[in-house]
Amino acid sequence: MKLTVQVKLLPTPAQTAALEATLLACNEAAAWASEVAFAEDVKRNFALRERTYTQVKERWGLGAQAAQHVIKKTCDAYATLKANLRAGNLGRPGSKRYRRATEKPIVFRPEGAQPYDDRMLSWQTAERTVSIWTVAGRMKDVVFTAAPEQLATLALYRKGESDLLYRDGMWFLNATCEVPEVAPNTEPVDFLGIDLGIVNIATTSDSEIMAGRELNRIRTRERTLRTKLQRKNTPSAGRRLKNRRRREARRAKDINHKIAKHVVAEAERTGRGIALEDLTGIRERVRLRKPQRVTHSSWAFAQLGQFIGYKARKAGVPVVYVDPAYTSRICAECGHSDKANRVSQAWFACRSCGFVDHADRNSSRNIRARAWELWRRGALSTAPAPPPRQRGGAGRERGITASGARCAGQAF
Known part of the structure; x- marks a missing residue:
């Protein structure tokens, strides 16, 4: 590869x-x-x-x-x-x-x-x-x-x-x-479900939570500082803006690389595959209030999924993408589905059997179960190759890149 x-x-x-x-x-x-x-x-x-x-x-x-x-x-x-x-x-x-x-x-x-x-x-x-x-x-x-x-x-x-x-x-x-x-693992013993989110960047079905609190604080701070400097509009403010550009993106990329490396290593160690949500088109499907739009647009879920995908392929770990519909409202214990099951952002409480768990962990368990069912039916691994080497430098006056960004598949 x-x-x-x-x-x-x-x-x-x-x-x-x-x-x-x-x-x-x-x-x-x-x-x-x-x-x-x-x-x-x-x-x-x-x-x-x-x-x-x-x-x-x-x-x-x-x-x-x-x-x-x-x-x-x-x-x-x-x-x-x-x-x-x-x-x-x-x-x-x-x-x-x-x-x-x-x-x-x-x-x-x-x-x-x-x-x-x-x-x-x-x-x-x-x-x-x-x-x-x-x-x-x-x-x-x-x-x-x-x-x-x-x-x-x-x-x-x-x-x-x-x-x-x-x-x-x-x-x-x-x-x-x-x-x-590495030769792919064609007989995983199970799957490691990964629930992707904004508050918690990734939550595994093993109850491991990678919180996004630090990254979200950094994003808020950088966004506030950019607004102040843009309003000031002085030469020194322009220099500070130039010096700080891409800092937030670099930090998010670094965190995503570390999470992806950890998830793939855990799946490889335990002989499991990785189950991810197929979130294609979520930005177009979801309607948000104005204060939430910037946060949602900054969510680098696709980058994290891409990093997990190519690192998994490098390690021979199978990856299966599943439909994320209703994974946050289905009980991982009894299968009862109800919108009221999701008590809050953090907590899940089943109205049927009384099962209580962290909401993201419950979702990750549902993702794991769906991936295992798909695999038993003959689904193949969808771990992608790393992104092709693309050359930067081409663009329009409005900043549309014609030949893409570099180094998304960087070796770490």
């Missing part, structure tokens, strides 16, 4: 200047190729290369491999845009959002990510350095650093392209690694 390992580069001032010039030239060339593709309606790799390859090399001084990657990046961005339009992610045909996505060529940010293959980038893992192509020539001995687990994965399994990325004043390389999969 493919995983993406992110390492941080520590370039010297001269190396930094060369990397900056390289990203600028590559993304200017990609923006020009995008205009040609849009104007002539040529968005396939070979056809666009025939029209733009020579100009990209000569005008921006790019090498042959870099020029080809620039053109391919442009075609990939249009392919992703087409898929989003087909899936309805940008509204219905004729809507304002749909028109804004289709009436102009895709624009690439000056600091967007640039792909590198092994001809343009060589790794010296033992020395923790890379040799990388730039418009100023080959830059050797560029130092990088990463966590010990990531370095081990990089040394053993790195294969394929890498992306050069600049974010928040730091340089990164995102390397693709081909990690061997």
